[in-house]
Amino acid sequence: MMRERQSLESAITTIRKLEQDLADSIDLIEMGEAEGDKDVITEAEAVIRHIHGDLAKRQVETLLSGEADGNDTYVEIHSGAGGTESQDWASMLLRMYMRWAERAGMKVELLEENPGEEAGIKSATILLKGPNAYGWMKTESGVHRLVRISPYDSNARRHTSFASVWVYPVVDDSIEIQVNESDCRIDTYRSSGAGGQHVNTTDSAVRITHLPSGIVVQCQAERSQHKNRATAWSMLRARLYEEELKKREEAASAQEATKSDIGWGHQIRSYVLQPYQLVKDLRTGVESTAPQDVLDGDLDEFMEAALAHRVHGGELEVADID
Template sequence: MRDVSDEISALRKRHHEAATYLKIDELRARRPQLETEASRPDLWDDADKARQVTGELSSVTDDLEAYDALGARIDDVEVLAELAREEHDDSVAAEIEDALKALAADFSALELRSLFTGEHDELDAICEVQSGEGGADAQDFANMLLRMYLRWAERRGFDVELDEVSEGSEAGISSATFMVKGRHAYGLLRSEHGVHRLVRMSPFNAQGKRQTAFAALKVTPFLEDVPDIVIDDKDLRIDTYRSSGAGGQHVNVTDSAVRITHLPTGTVSSCQNERSQHQNKDRAMQVLKAKLAELERQKREDELNAIRGTQHSVGFGSQIRSYVMQPYQMVKDLRSEHETGNVDGVFDGALDDFMEAFLRWQRSESLAVD
């Protein structure tokens, strides 16, 4: 059996590095404090505080258990390799190789955590898909992107709440708003914020000519408590309307849809997926406050790309990623330069490699500036 001591040493090093970027010492000190708070009989007298405590405790526990489990697995494979070497037993060689590969893959997934450096990366994400230049193809492309992100969230085990969908005038959708709920949802999805470009043989062109279409995704961190945002009622226009999904595909048709416009900034928030008009209004106000909080952060930092990146028109020359279906098959991110020929897989939600490539590119860019 081959000597695997160098690989085990490399895994030990990665485990030691994980203690640094996961802040294991801080987490071990924090867990008993959170456990004490979570066990208080009056915890749920303040529901918001209770959710904060239990959510933090869950995250801390998950990180500590993941870290400790990796250390134990390294110990196990090291003991197995030593016994096999001492007894000249090659029958466990395949088991050892599989264990080393699994550990390497799990460390790669864990190391993604070190790339989450944004203030709000752990939060849920509010996402808005919007069709751009390209007519019916752009509206169809917007619907394709909506499905792509819903499939990606399903693959990751995230919960999704679809708040609003507006049908396209010719095909697909003109816009949609949805929330992705789960740890690091915003940290991952902020890599998708921007203009996306599709090149294909148009199904809407009688001559079957190649068509370029654009759609955009806007991503905002969802802040449940935004105490510094005060909204004057006179600054709001609240419209109610009859909601409609894309052919009944996405949302039920009701008379309770609500659209809120913040007149000073032109910020719009809509919801049509709750059971009542009152619930739709409450949800739309939550989303509006999150959007206005982001505008305030951008203003304070004096950087339009402080959180979501620079805004562009949804058209030529502004895309972050191209999806080419004709005359060849390729999806390429124009920032990280990550690419793949598996276009169908990407549209089916295989986005993790693009997200990780973006985060690594972003870190290298920040280091270059420093």
């Protein structure tokens, strides 16, 4: 209740400030025109342009109104077929999302990482903690495609690699998810990453398989098997909750032709580094000719467009301020 109240108070305060700034700027323009002061008019117009940009951002944030959008989020990344090349691509995606989260002022925790034989990762799971973490990240679920000259090919041939991203919200105490332990298989194993002698000689990592759904979660972030088990149970409850959210969304959009081609787990974005440079979102058509910036975490434009497309089937438009 307190979190919801704080969120509403913050939104109302922001809108009131925008309204007041706009009214003050209009008064300044009228005063500048009356006194022939061009500097005052220029300054007021600059403030209005800033208001317009802020308004566009706030309009996107209104789309983050789903019941779990305000929650923290888990992000799973899995390499596709292709060995070292796709495993390297998966590690690039992991870095991209960690960079984006840091830019957004979120806290990042690496819960599980399964390294590749030569380079990259086979899989990894991170936890992002921050305002609307799931709301922003949820549109990133799907298959991501990379086209480049492979640094692992001695003949310098062009390769296409795939990796999948799965995003699901952390389930807080206000959401009840019942999981029968009899429906789950629990395995323990030794952590595969760095961590010292203790990690490498004890079965501290935990993997839980939910047999009815086939969902598998794993955690090796802590030295303690007990802590890893607790985290894995939280991750499983979150995955089951996300499955329910997915079913609701699919049912709600079943009759909307504009959303018929948006499927969870399907290819959503292509990143081309050679022979030209282009990142293109296949759902919204948003493009960037600076793929390195995108891979460094510059994802806001793609996320905003995907959110608008998901809710409205198209791009948001902010009315011009006259």
